[in-house]
Amino acid sequence: MPKPFFITTAIDYTNGAPHIGHAYEKVLADVLARYHRLKGEEVFYLTGVDQHGQKVQQSAEKAGLAPQEYVDGITTKFTALWEKLDVKYDAWAATTDPLHKECVRANLQKLWDDKDPATGESRWLYKKTQRGFYSVRQEQFLTDKERGADGEFGPEWQPVEEREEENFYFRLTQDPATGLPGFDPKQWLLDFIAKRSADGKPFVVPYFRVAELINAVAKLEGDLCISRPASRLKWGIPFPESFGAGFVTYVWFDALVNYITFVPGHDPHFRHREGNDEGRMTNDESPATGAASPSSVIRHPSFAQLWPPLHVIGKDIMIPAHGVYWPVMLKALGFTDAEMPTLLVHGWWNISGAKMSKSLGNIVDPDALADKYGAEALRYYLMSDIATGKDADFDESRLVICYNAALANSLGNLLNRTLNMAAKYREGKLKASDADLGQGSVKAAEKLFPAAFAAYEIHLALEAPWGIALHCNQLIEVMKPWSLAKTTLQADQDRLDAVLYTLAESLRIIAILISPVLPFAAHGIFDQLNWKMDEGGPDAGSDTKNRRFRLSEATWGGLPDGHILGKPIPLFPRIEVQPAAG
Numbered sequence: 125m126p127k128p129f130f131i132t133t134a135i136d137y138t139n140g141a142p143h144i145g146h147a148y149e150k151v152l153a154d155v156l157a158r159y160h161r162l163k164g165e166e167v168f169y170l171t172g173v174d175q176h177g178q179k180v181q182q183s184a185e186k187a188g189l190a191p192q193e194y195v196d197g198i199t200t201k202f203t204a205l206w207e208k209l210d211v212k213y214d215a216w217a218a219t220t221d222p223l224h225k226e227c228v229r230a231n232l233q234k235l236w237d238d239k240d241p242a243t244g245e246s247r248w249l250y251k252k253t254q255r256g257f258y259s260v261r262q263e264q265f266l267t268d269k270e271r272g273a274d275g276e277f278g279p280e281w282q283p284v285e286e287r288e289e290e291n292f293y294f295r296l297t298q299d300p301a302t303g304l305p306g307f308d309p310k311q312w313l314l315d316f317i318a319k320r321s322a323d324g325k326p327f328v329v330p331y332f333r334v335a336e337l338i339n340a341v342a343k344l345e346g347d348l349c350i351s352r353p354a355s356r357l358k359w360g361i362p363f364p365e366s367f368g369a370g371f372v373t374y375v376w377f378d379a380l381v382n383y384i385t386f387v388p389g390h391d392p393h394f395r396h397r398e399g400n401d402e403g404r405m406t407n408d409e410s411p412a413t414g415a416a417s418p419s420s421v422i423r424h425p426s427f428a429q430l431w432p433p434l435h436v437i438g439k440d441i442m443i444p445a446h447g448v449y450w451p452v453m454l455k456a457l458g459f460t461d462a463e464m465p466t467l468l469v470h471g472w473w474n475i476s477g478a479k480m481s482k483s484l485g486n487i488v489d490p491d492a493l494a495d496k497y498g499a500e501a502l503r504y505y506l507m508s509d510i511a512t513g514k515d516a517d518f519d520e521s522r523l524v525i526c527y528n529a530a531l532a533n534s535l536g537n538l539l540n541r542t543l544n545m546a547a548k549y550r551e552g553k554l555k556a557s558d559a560d561l562g563q564g565s566v567k568a569a570e571k572l573f574p575a576a577f578a579a580y581e582i583h584l585a586l587e588a589p590w591g592i593a594l595h596c597n598q599l600i601e602v603m604k605p606w607s608l609a610k611t612t613l614q615a616d617q618d619r620l621d622a623v624l625y626t627l628a629e630s631l632r633i634i635a636i637l638i639s640p641v642l643p644f645a646a647h648g649i650f651d652q653l654n655w656k657m658d659e660g661g662p663d664a665g666s667d668t669k670n671r672r673f674r675l676s677e678a679t680w681g682g683l684p685d686g687h688i689l690g691k692p693i694p695l696f697p698r699i700e701v702q703p704a705a706g
């Protein structure tokens with residue numbers, strides 16, 4: 125059985141309602157998932173919410189709610205938005221789920237129990253006391269790098285106080301004082317990234333980000349603090365008792381683990397490991413030797429079937445979280461190099477070049493936009509007005525312009541005119557024709573579409589259906605079906621049949637090609653073409669509905685001779701009201 129396509133997204137912080145950046149990422153992953161379903165592949169799409177942490181604790185306090193009650197309320201806003209935007213995922217990661225807590229704690233325990241025989245200490249985790257200046261506002265210890273030109277810590281860090289704190293650390297570098305004998309995670313990561321690039325399967329796409337990551341890894345110093353004293357962070361997953369009382373898991377050792385917790389078949393205690401029911405690694409097998417472990421941790425069939433995923437994340441969480449911490453964590457847990465994921469790193473939506481932020485009051489609410497213009501209009505804008513990997517400016521007036529140009533004028537009009545003309549001149553009945561009036565644009569689309577998707581360039585993939593629509597609209601202008609209909613010449617009548625067939629057949633193919641981005645519109649077009657009604661339509665169950673569109677059927681000649689088209693219903697009414705400026 126071919127390997128399913130496994131895709132994940134970042135899990136969103138539940139300290140506020142979803143914004144347009146969250147919506148972009150989840151729609152992007154949904155579009156990729158739908159594209160793979162279109163190719164006939166099995167797909168597993170995992171997304172969710174990151175519910176722990178100081179900020180959530182504070183937001184809950186402000187709202188006068190218990191943290192769980194607070195995150196449950198915010199989580200509902202996310203799930204409702206995904207429902208509204210037709211984001212279809214297969215599993216939901218919520219980090220307060222007891223299964224996730226168990227998984228995080230079991231991971232910590234596994235790394236704690238992986239002892240160096242010489243010292244009897246864990247190879248991966250150690251406890252250290254840190255003394256220094258601590259920013260209460262940013263919840264972190266400060267170094268001299270954070271001092272301003274005047275040598276002081278700026279207002280963004282204040283209040284700052286001197287503190288001494290004991291915490292647990294995860295090894296990322298081979299510090300001579302605390303480092304691992306024989307294994308340098310930083311060097312392993314550099315070698316791994318280079319090898320993946322050399323093999324033509326870069327660890328990070330788009331490729332320009334690889335150099336950025338290598339640079340950051342090369343400069344890496346120190347290890348990752350993975351705990352907070354329970355006295356100052358209450359809203360998190362407590363460390364296992366064997367670490368001593370009073371520690372809570374801090375951020376990434378909680379959040380990143382979601383990518384394995386929620387994969388069907390993942391046993392938190394790694395009991396599926398072949399020949400080792402306890403799930404403990406023996407020293408011989410330990411990846412601490414630096415060699416790729418011959419037997420990986422992946423043994424359960426459903427987990428092995430899915431793993432490794434494509435992680436869709438924003439550029440801000442590539443360095444260091446997903447590009448450094450995550451692969452080293454996986455390595456430490458016993459994943460082989462072949463079991464490392466791929467990162468698809470997208471850019472940011474900004475507002476007039478500036479970052480969206482609560483303090484600037486420029487947060488864009490996707491829920492309100494979907495209500496105002498419709499979910500498909502928003503999906504379309506988010507997928508067509510940005511190049512994957514690059515930043516773009518969010519501009520509501522562009523949303524309206526893009527919608528009117530592509531959806532209302534080009535596609536909506538084409539569908540409407542085609543069905544109206546077919547009804548008027550032929551009572552909706554098509555006559556298949558040998559005349560080639562439109563196959564060139566379809567041939568071009570057949571090449572462009574998969575190539576653009578393979579490069580994750582959704583905006584370019586959309587050029588494929590738009591190329592066909594453009595050709596069809598030009599064909600109507602050149603052939604003037606209304607004039608052909610007026611003559612009694614057989615040649616004109618044949619030409620009219622050929623034009624109508626070309627238009628309807630092109631629309632069938634366009635529907636297939638837009639279906640990952642515009643599933644609702646694609647169903648609308650198939651319904652109006654009266655095509656594959658038994659596999660879709662309003663009454664079809666979700667299972668058959670998914671099978672209505674197949675990429676293999678996006679080739680010329682699908683509609684049979686004598687096919688009767690349906691009635692036109694406007695799919696994309698023009699948006700007449702321009703939004704108020706500002």
Ligand code: MSP
Nearest residue numbers: 134135136137145174379380437438439471472473
């Ligand atoms: N909870 C962490 C991720 C943990 S993943 C194990 C987090 N959450 S977040 O809510 O701040 O961001 C979630 C995702 O939204 C990230 O991938 C982030 O890059 C993305 N975006 C946040 N703002 C964005 C824009 N303005 N534009 C596009 N995406 C942006 O980070």
